[in-house]
Amino acid sequence: MKLNIALLPGDGIGPDVVVQAVKSLQAVADAFGHTFHFEEALVGAIAIDKTGDPLPEETLAVCKKSDAVLFGAIGDPKYDNDPKAKVRPEQGLLKLRKSLGLFTNIRPIKAYPTLIEKSPLKKDIISGTDFTIYRELTGGIYFGEKKISEDGTIASDLCEYSEAEIERIAHLAFKATRSRKNKLTLVDKANVLETSRLWRRVVTTIGKSYPDVELDFLFVDNAAMQIILNPSQFDVILTENMFGDIISDEGSVIGGSIGLLASASVGSDIAMFEPIHGSYPQAKGKDIANPVASILSAAMLLEHFNLKEEAETIQYAVEKSLEKGVVTPDLDKNSTYGTNKVGDFIADFILHAE
Amino acid sequence: MKLNIALLPGDGIGPDVVVQAVKSLQAVADAFGHTFHFEEALVGAIAIDKTGDPLPEETLAVCKKSDAVLFGAIGDPKYDNDPKAKVRPEQGLLKLRKSLGLFTNIRPIKAYPTLIEKSPLKKDIISGTDFTIYRELTGGIYFGEKKISEDGTIASDLCEYSEAEIERIAHLAFKATRSRKNKLTLVDKANVLETSRLWRRVVTTIGKSYPDVELDFLFVDNAAMQIILNPSQFDVILTENMFGDIISDEGSVIGGSIGLLASASVGSDIAMFEPIHGSYPQAKGKDIANPVASILSAAMLLEHFNLKEEAETIQYAVEKSLEKGVVTPDLDKNSTYGTNKVGDFIADFILHAE
Ligand SMILES: [Mg+2]
Ligand SMILES: [Mg+2]
Secondary structure (H helix, E strand, O other), X not given: OEEEEEEEEEOOOHHHHHHHHHHHHHHHHHHHOOEEEEEEOOOOHHHHHHHOOOOOHHHXXXXXXXXXXXXXXXOOHHHHOOOXXXXXXXXXXXXXXXHOOOOEEXXXXXXXXXXXXXXXXXXXXXXXXXXEEEEEOOOHHHOOOEEEOOOOOEEEEXXXXXXXXXXXXXXXXXXXXXXXXXXXXXXXXXXXXXXXXXXXXXXXXXXXXXXXXXXXXXXXXXXXXXXXXXXHHXXXXXXXXXXXXXXXXXXXXXXXXXXXXXXXXXXOOOEEEEEOOOOOHHXXXXXXXXXXXXXXXXXXXXXXXXXXXXXXXXXXXXXXXXXXXXXXXXXXOOOOOOHHHHHHHHHXXXXXXX | OEEEEEEEEEOOOHHHHHHHHHHHHHHHHHHHOOEEEEEEOOOOHHHHHHHOOOOOHHHHHHHHOOOEEEEEEOOOHHHHOOOOOOOOHHHHHHHHHHHOOOOEEEEEEEOOHHHHHHOOEOHHHHOOOEEEEEEEOOOHHHXXXXXXXXXXXEEEEEEEEEHHHHHHHHHHHXXXXXXXXXXXXXXEOOOOOHHHHHHHHHHHHHHOOOOOOEEEEEEHHHHHHHHHHOXXXXXXXXXXXXXXXXXXXXXXXXXXXXXXXXXXXXXXXXXXXXXXXOOOHHHOOOOOOOOHHHHHHHHHHHHHOOOHHHHHHHHHHHHHHHHOXXXXXXXXXXXXXXXXXXXXXHHHHHHHHO
């Protein structure tokens, strides 16, 4: 397969980790006979520095002619700590998501057996946890009409959803269960919210076309409890934007290793893949950033193009690196491996495993 | 002090536990020379059975002439599992909250050293956790305008807050920190929501009248992570209705003993105190329900009337019962103590400790 991949390393440790993901992708290309063509572009603080714009037109053009985008991280204290800053790095990411129509955020959450002692949860609770959250990303209260009264004493935010917005993500989530455990949990607050009742109605109807998928429902407050009490019960969780924000961040910490978590943002056309961690500017260029989340984001990219064996090869190489203790200091403070060596190990393993 | 206390035992295990709370209150009255007058009234499924109304006028009248309400639990499968039921037990609770103008829900969350091994979190994480959540209870998206388009394809919910709604609960929360660790954390989503920005502005302004209180801010998605990663950092959390629903339910499970958690709902006049657990109808009348949450609700009632030593005496007696293993089977499956014996031990200890 030929793939054109736009690389947007961004700020802080973004460039440090994206280069390692590219190594793994190149190894997959060599091992499986694919051709991946990479084109780099500016985004975030570095783009503001060089062009004044956190998402220059040229970058958007590079993304739009690509098949997928591999994103690093965004954010720099120079702008974040300046309340007067008119352009902010984050605007680049938001504009990019919008321009590419990325309406679904996908976040796999997995407890790696070798890292289980790092979890804040007890071993018997976190063991076996392996689920994915499908969060609606462009609708709901974050994007609804905002009002503030003239005298500034009454404020409001509108949460709105249409059938069509729910349908498109619901199909993605139902399909995703089929390569997993065939179980979908809709998280909502249908006992109180009209939008949640619409979600429940639409998802129930769509569920009839997926008779092999077990569908259940959980109120968001209960979901927030269940993620702590019994996270291994979940397979795929589907939810609206704000609930997804809260639930997926809650879920991100239960494995104890946020530096490993990848994500995908998917729309009708070009998809984007990125680690969930931030730009961590203090670690920039120090060869200490954990490249695994970025490498697993590359695996999600391959999965997106149905290159399942290729994706699994990366995932397996990552698991081997964890098992053998070839990890950055965030996972083992006595480790002498840096970002580069971990990236090399994983890429070598991919080639070697074939 | 003379107090008129309305007792609303309600359904399921409600009556089983309320009677134990009354024992403790009576013990406090005897030990400290107070006079508590109790008057019982119907609410919930039992009220529907006897009067057709989950909150009969007479019950509301009893509450309104009291100084405080001690509530048990509500809900019965007879109504909950009948989709055609026109009156539901829960309506009684909602109407009562509304009638009494209870705009603040208060939920203390505490890790009891003797129960720490029951927590889903690791010991070093849960140890020392002791915080209280102040949740706004009558505003926000749960009560805002709900719409559904005529063809049923677009739904919306409005989240609205006024300065006045925020001010009244903010004062309660700031004051509460003063008998604790003088720290208030506002949980919001001010980077996205207009209502959250109003909360932040109003709370910041009010904070100037409480210069001794340290005020900080946390986005709700981050709060959902911090409750798992580092719950002992919190003292008092203040938040809006829906965030409070999610965060307080999440917080309720980290201690590992939901059967111990009490709550208060406070307005401008009569306050109500109740365990957070439900009516658990399967255990009704079996002498196995844990009475501690109800007993600690009685302690919150005393605290509300500034009877601090009295409240602490109850709390201390509860801690002793836990320490000595005088607990119901939910906390120790080998325990031979029932609801009554635990209630007796705590009441005796209150009298005896004096
Ligand atoms: Mg978030
Ligand atoms: Mg709740």
